[in-house]
Amino acid sequence: MTDPIIELKGISKTFGNNKVLDNIDLTIYQGDALGIIGPSGTGKSTILRIIAGLTAPDSGEIYIQGVRRKGLIEDGADAIGIGMVFQQAALFDSLTVEENVGFLLYQHSKLSKRRIRDLVNHRLEMVGLGGIGERYPSELSGGMRKRVSFARAIMANPDRPQDSAEVLLYDEPTAGLDPIASTVIEDLIRELNSIQGGCGTYAIVTHQDSTIRRTADKLVFLYQGKVQWQGSINEVDTTDHPLIRQFMSGSIKGPIQVVG
Template sequence: MRDRNLVELVGIHKAFGDNVVLDGVDLSVTRGEVIVIAGPSGSGKSTMLRCVNGLETVDSGEVRFDGRPVTPGKGLSALRAQIGFVFQQFHLFPHMTVLQNITLAPVKVKGIAADTARTTAHQLLERVGIAEKAEQFPADLSGGQQQRVAIARALAMDPQLMLFDEPTSALDPEMIREVLDVMRDLARDGMTMLVVTHEMGFAREVCDRLVFIDGGQIVEEGPPAEFFANAQSERAREFVDKIIHH
C-alpha cells in the first residue's frame, strides 16, 4: 500500500554556521496536492525545498519521500530521478538544442531509447506551448520559453513530484504568465507540486494549501482564500498587507 503522503518533513533543523535557516519544520504533502510556500526573503523557503530532494542535507529531523528517507548515499540518485526541480535560473545546457536538453537525462539516467525520449520530448514541448522550438538553442529563446523548456525537461523524467523554486522571479513581467499557465495545467492534471513563489494570484487560484514560513518556522498554513482573508499571526498579516498593497 502506497503511503498517502508523498513527502514528509519531520522536525527538520538546518543551519549554515550560526545562521539557523530551518528551525523545527514539520510538513506532510499528500499525493496530488499543490502547496505554495510563501514568506519573506531569507525565511528558509528555498532551503526547505532543497532538503526535499537531498540537495541540502538536514542537521536533524527526517525527510521522507514516498515512504523512504532522503539521505546521502547510493539510493539518492534513484530517488532524485523521481523529483523534478525547476530553479529560478533555467540551467539549460547552452551548447545543446532544446530537444537534446530534454532527452539527455531520460536516455542517460533512465536508459530510455533515444527515439522514445525524442517522441516524449516533442509531446512535452507541445504541452508547454513551444513545439516549434525543438531544434533551437537556449540562447535563441526568451526567458519564459527557456523556463518552459526547463519544466519540460523535468517532466521528461516522469517525476512523482515537481519542486519549483521561484520559477518566475528572473522573468520579465510579460513572460511570467506563460510559465504560470504551464504550472496551472500541471496542477490540474494532478501533479504533486511544491512551489516557492511570490506570485500570490497563482497561489490563490491554484494551490490547495499555502504554507507561510518565517524565521525558519512554519508560522501558519491553510487554504489560500482563508490565509488571505484571515491570517492568524501578526507576521502573516503583515505579509498579506504588503502583497495586497504592493
C-alpha cells in the same frame, strides 16, 4: 486523510551562523498544490532542495511514501520520482533545447535517438513549445526557458516508469518575468497538474502575489526558521495572523523585520 507522500519531521539546517530551518515539520499529500511563502532568506528554497534530495538537513527525518530517506538522492532511489524546476531554469547553454530536455535519456537510457527525439517533442508540445528543439537557450525568451525547464522536469523514461516525476518542486518559477509571461507560466503549472503525463502534486516557492493566488491551494508561511502559519488560499485574506497580514499587504510596519 490518506498518508502523506512526503513528510519532513524536525528538519533543521544551518549555514554558517544562520539557522535557516529550525525543527520544521511539513507534509505533502497526493494532489496537493502547496505554496511555500515568506520573506527572503527564510529557508524556502532550502526546503525544496532538501525534499529533492539535493541538500542534506543537519537533523530531522525525511519520509517519501512512508520510507525514510537515507542520505541524498544520489545515494539511493526514492519511492517516487521528484522533479525540480530551478529559479534560473538551469539549462545547459551549449546544448540544444532537445538535448536539454532529453539529457537524462541520452545519458542514462538505451533508447534510440529517434525515440528520444519523439519523447522530447511530445513534452515540448505539452508546454506549448513544439518545434523548437533545434534552438539553443540563448535564442529563447525568459518565459520560454522556464517552459523548457518544465518539459525537462516531466521527461519520463518509458523503460523505467518508476523514475517519472510524481511530485514537482518549483523554485520561484515566475521570478523576473513580466505579468503576461507570468500568467502563461502560472497557467502551465496548473495544466501540468491535471493532464495525463503531467504531475499531479507540486510545491511552489514564490513571492509573487498572482502566482501565490493562481497556483496554490494550500499555503505554508515560513519566518525565522519556523512554520508560523498554514492554511488554505481562501484563508489568506481573512486570517488575522499579523505575519500574513503584513506579508500579503507589503507593509513595512509589523512583526516582520525589514532588513536594510
